[in-house]
Amino acid sequence: MKSPRRALLTAAAMALVLTGTGAGAARDDKKKDSAAVKAARDFNKDPYPSTYKPYPGRVTVITGATVFDGTGKRIEGGVVLLRDGKIAAVAGSMTDLDLPADAVRIDGTGKFVTPGIIDAHSHLGDYPSPGVEAHSDGNEMTNPTTPNVWAEHSVWPQDPGFSRAMANGGITALMVLPGSGNLMGGRGVVLKNVPARTVQGMKFPGAPYSLKMACGENPKRVYGSKGRTPSTRMGNFAVNRETWIKAQEYRQKREAGKLESRDLAMETLVGVLDGEILIQNHCYRADEMALVLDMAKEFGYKVATFHHAVESYKIGDLLKEADTCSAIWADWWGFKMESYDGIPENAGLLYKAGACVVIHSDDANGIQRLPQEAAKAQGDARRIGIDVPDADVIRWLTLNPAKAIGIDKLTGSLEAGKAADLVLWNGNPLSVYSRPEKVWVDGALLFDSADRKRRAVSDFELGQPGEGDVK
Amino acid sequence: MSARKLTLALAALLAATAAPALAQSVAITGGKLVIGDGSDPIEGGTVLVQDGKVIAAGRNVAVPAGVKTIDASGKWVTPGLVVAVTNLGLLDVDAVDDSNDSDADKSPFSAALDISAAINPDAQHIKVSRAGGVTRAAVAPLGTSSIFGGQGAVIDLGADPQAITVPRAFQYVELGETGAKRAGGSRVASYVVLHNALGEAKELAVAPAGARRDDVLLSRRDAQALIPVVTGKQLLYVHVERASDIRMVLNLRAEYPALRLVIVGATEGWMVAGELARAGVPVLATPMVDLPESFEQLGSTQSNVGRMKAAGVKVSLGAFFDQPRYAPQYAGNLVALTRVPGASGLSWGQAFAAISSGPAEALGMGERFGSLRAGRAGDVVIWDGDPLEVTSGVVKVYIDGIEQSLDSHPTRLRDRYNTPNPGSLPRAYDW
Numbered sequence: 001m002k003s004p005r006r007a008l009l010t011a012a013a014m015a016l017v018l019t020g021t022g023a024g025a026a027r028d029d030k031k032k033d034s035a036a037v038k039a040a041r042d043f044n045k046d047p048y049p050s051t052y053k054p055y056p057g058r059v060t061v062i063t064g065a066t067v068f069d070g071t072g073k074r075i076e077g078g079v080v081l082l083r084d085g086k087i088a089a090v091a092g093s094m095t096d097l098d099l100p101a102d103a104v105r106i107d108g109t110g111k112f113v114t115p116g117i118i119d120a121h122s123h124l125g126d127y128p129s130p131g132v133e134a135h136s137d138g139n140e141m142t143n144p145t146t147p148n149v150w151a152e153h154s155v156w157p158q159d160p161g162f163s164r165a166m167a168n169g170g171i172t173a174l175m176v177l178p179g180s181g182n183l184m185g186g187r188g189v190v191l192k193n194v195p196a197r198t199v200q201g202m203k204f205p206g207a208p209y210s211l212k213m214a215c216g217e218n219p220k221r222v223y224g225s226k227g228r229t230p231s232t233r234m235g236n237f238a239v240n241r242e243t244w245i246k247a248q249e250y251r252q253k254r255e256a257g258k259l260e261s262r263d264l265a266m267e268t269l270v271g272v273l274d275g276e277i278l279i280q281n282h283c284y285r286a287d288e289m290a291l292v293l294d295m296a297k298e299f300g301y302k303v304a305t306f307h308h309a310v311e312s313y314k315i316g317d318l319l320k321e322a323d324t325c326s327a328i329w330a331d332w333w334g335f336k337m338e339s340y341d342g343i344p345e346n347a348g349l350l351y352k353a354g355a356c357v358v359i360h361s362d363d364a365n366g367i368q369r370l371p372q373e374a375a376k377a378q379g380d381a382r383r384i385g386i387d388v389p390d391a392d393v394i395r396w397l398t399l400n401p402a403k404a405i406g407i408d409k410l411t412g413s414l415e416a417g418k419a420a421d422l423v424l425w426n427g428n429p430l431s432v433y434s435r436p437e438k439v440w441v442d443g444a445l446l447f448d449s450a451d452r453k454r455r456a457v458s459d460f461e462l463g464q465p466g467e468g469d470v471k
Numbered sequence: 472m473s474a475r476k477l478t479l480a481l482a483a484l485l486a487a488t489a490a491p492a493l494a495q496s497v498a499i500t501g502g503k504l505v506i507g508d509g510s511d512p513i514e515g516g517t518v519l520v521q522d523g524k525v526i527a528a529g530r531n532v533a534v535p536a537g538v539k540t541i542d543a544s545g546k547w548v549t550p551g552l553v554v555a556v557t558n559l560g561l562l563d564v565d566a567v568d569d570s571n572d573s574d575a576d577k578s579p580f581s582a583a584l585d586i587s588a589a590i591n592p593d594a595q596h597i598k599v600s601r602a603g604g605v606t607r608a609a610v611a612p613l614g615t616s617s618i619f620g621g622q623g624a625v626i627d628l629g630a631d632p633q634a635i636t637v638p639r640a641f642q643y644v645e646l647g648e649t650g651a652k653r654a655g656g657s658r659v660a661s662y663v664v665l666h667n668a669l670g671e672a673k674e675l676a677v678a679p680a681g682a683r684r685d686d687v688l689l690s691r692r693d694a695q696a697l698i699p700v701v702t703g704k705q706l707l708y709v710h711v712e713r714a715s716d717i718r719m720v721l722n723l724r725a726e727y728p729a730l731r732l733v734i735v736g737a738t739e740g741w742m743v744a745g746e747l748a749r750a751g752v753p754v755l756a757t758p759m760v761d762l763p764e765s766f767e768q769l770g771s772t773q774s775n776v777g778r779m780k781a782a783g784v785k786v787s788l789g790a791f792f793d794q795p796r797y798a799p800q801y802a803g804n805l806v807a808l809t810r811v812p813g814a815s816g817l818s819w820g821q822a823f824a825a826i827s828s829g830p831a832e833a834l835g836m837g838e839r840f841g842s843l844r845a846g847r848a849g850d851v852v853i854w855d856g857d858p859l860e861v862t863s864g865v866v867k868v869y870i871d872g873i874e875q876s877l878d879s880h881p882t883r884l885r886d887r888y889n890t891p892n893p894g895s896l897p898r899a900y901d902w
Binding site: 364 | 566599739762763765769772773794803804812813862889
């Protein structure tokens with residue numbers, strides 16, 4: 001049982017975390033600290049704050065649609081009410097809905113409603129289109145560990161990929177990650193999929209940061225080919241462990257009031273050790289994932305999600321126990337050695353094991369078809385006797401990725417009080433023949449297939465062939 | 472050998488040769504039958520394959536006595552898929568260079584390179600694609616240091632050593648951005664390289680005893696390899712994306728009227744759809760490109776294929792190298808576009824033809840495979856649902872009338888890990 005004083009301090013620390021000052025700020029001997037120690041400890045944790053404000057929306061009610069609420073529930077002929085940018089109600093019928101006279105009423109008969117689709121692994125903005133060398137901003141491959149770099153500083157908000165992800169994929173939020181060339185690639189950022197002039201205008205308010213890590217072939221190839229460590233998988237682990245040891249030392253110094261200068265890399269790693277920054281770990285092979293889980297125990301952090309994870313099906317029990325999600329493709333396979341044991345039943349076998357499944361894209365085209373990818377995995381599961389109901393498959397694209405990137409309290413399901421991030425589909429989204437009809441972000445209608453002007457056109461596309469085309 | 476012994480031996484030989492013929496005969500009845508020529512599916516249709524060829528397909532097809540019958544009630548029956556630009560059989564793992572024959576950029580040769588020498592019918596990618604319903608593929612091109620990617624082959628995906636249907640079926644040339652880079656840094660250079668090469672081939676074709684001028688650039692083998700291109704005996708695949716590049720390619724026929732062009736890629740094809748239709752040149756379009764991935768693809772839209780089709784272009788799907796088994800998903804998406812306001816897509820029948828008879832016709836082989844019309848190869852796939860729907864899967868595959876194994880490395884892993892761990896020993900003993 002916590003003492004009252006300890007509990008109070010913890011609460012104060014929590015509040016400070018939320019307002020963006022250092023966890024050590026509540027120390028009693030604050031007055032004695034030098035200016036340098038204060039600077040290293042009480043730094044601003046949110047120096048590039050989100051400037052996103054929801055766009056104007058109207059009270060909207062959708063009736064008669066099949067609703068997948070993202071938690072695994074399916075409601076036939078459901079009613080979804082959006083008010084003030086939030087989900088106000090989800091119900092089986094129109095009862096007690098206090099609707100203003102000018103509410104927008106949408107007949108969803110024969111259509112489907114889901115939460116906005118969330119991609120836990122994207123490089124939109126940091127590898128934007130056109131994919132010219134001048135735009136290649138996703139991998140800072142000059143050092144095997146670069147936890148000091150932040151993906152948001154590479155994101156080009158004019159990447160035309162954002163609008164395609166919404167119009168064809170119903171994407172309302174996404175995690176933009178650094179690439180996997182480094183063991184520690186840098187911080188990932190969660191974005192609202194809204195057009196904006198600046199990346200700050202896209203940043204998801206209240207979302208935690210993530211640190212991208214990578215095991216396996218990429219880091220050892222990149223640095224091995226430069227004649228540097230790591231050049232082997234064991235080298236990968238050695239460099240990671242040495243770096244975590246430094247982070248632990250940095251954290252101890254900070255707590256002892258002995259830090260006299262800031263270190264961007266260490267601030268990110270200590271954020272992980274403090275549980276404020278999530279780990280998104282690129283890893284293909286089961287044996288390596290199991291080693292990473294032990295490394296996380298060794299240093300006292302948690303792996304939120306393994307990304308790509310083509311061999312997760314071999315260790316579903318370990319992943320369930322660790323409460324670690326697998327963000328996977330449906331059926332990518334065979335393109336590199338560590339993808340050789342990928343099977344299309346990966347998602348189904350993980351589901352059967354009770355582990356968390358997330359379908360991700362890692363691809364500017366795939367992000368436009370995540371429900372189709374999930375449906376492929378559903379079909380492949382069914383053929384080996386694992387029946388996954390549609391409503392659970394939708395969870396792989398909504399609430400599960402929201403959990404994987406730390407925004408599940410804010411979005412990812414159609415529950416009263418959550419953000420009105422949702423998609424009206426012209427058919428079952430798990431069919432190849434269905435597409436988004438309307439997409440709302442925080443209750444604002446940002447895509448409407450029936451209104452050609454309700455379609456974002458990035459600065460880059462103005463004056464180009466096909467400007468404003470249906471895409 | 473006595474006369475009697477000879478007769479017996481002959482009888483044995485006949486029996487031996489007759490046996491495969493029997494194995495190559497099957498009637499598949501009761502399913503939803505897709506001919507693959509663009510027509511609508513037929514409920515309760517029958518396809519009859521004898522001696523490896525389609526005899527008939529339709530509603531009232533009589534099945535001769537002795538032919539094995541497969542009941543496909545509740546299922547779909549289609550021709551095998553044809554994917555006309557792949558790297559199947561050239562590699563085991565893309566990023567494992569030692570296993571990968573799709574790049575030859577250090578070779579002194581280019582147009583002379585003959586892909587059929589490297590095809591491995593046992594490659595896992597062939598097995599996985601076969602289990603996805605792909606029965607024929609064109610294999611192309613090689614990454615070379617030249618605009619010429621070598622001579623591509625048409626293969627079948629059967630589980631037998633004879634993979635090659637037609638070797639040296641086409642030459643492959645890169646123009647546009649990739650060609651410019653290879654030719655010296657500019658499209659200007661790539662067109663001169665192309666004209667020079669075709670010119671040298673033309674001269675060599677008529678030169679007495681193969682004599683050549685002193686100032687030739689191409690090696691004799693490369694020049695020889697281009698003779699069937701300039702004489703129209705071999706197709707010329709040309710990869711271009713930008714509208715202006717497509718126009719340049721169409722103009723080539725003014726100087727080389729015998730060229731049998733096939734345009735590959737064609738992201739901006741919709742912008743020159745009228746010209747493509749008038750030229751009658753087949754297009755193997757990369758489906759679903761809607762991003763300006765490069766400056767030669769600024770006009771990209773998923774409606775590209777639908778718009779070309781509506782304009783009368785002979786367009787089908789091609790150029791998805793990595794996983795040919797995705798062909799049905801791409802085709803299904805083109806059907807989805809018909810329900811999106813302002814978009815252009817394909818009808819279901821057109822979409823299926825775009826991954827079966829269409830690519831076969833682009834290859835000039837529509838009489839041999841790609842549909843279930845009489846006389847075509849007995850390449851038939853049975854599906855557990857609508858083949859263009861992403862949740863559907865393949866039940867059986869026949870190539871030349873022979874039922875194929877659908878096993879592969881991934882299916883063996885699936886089977887191992889979908890069963891409870893057998894007990895005291897590790898899974899390594901479970902096989």
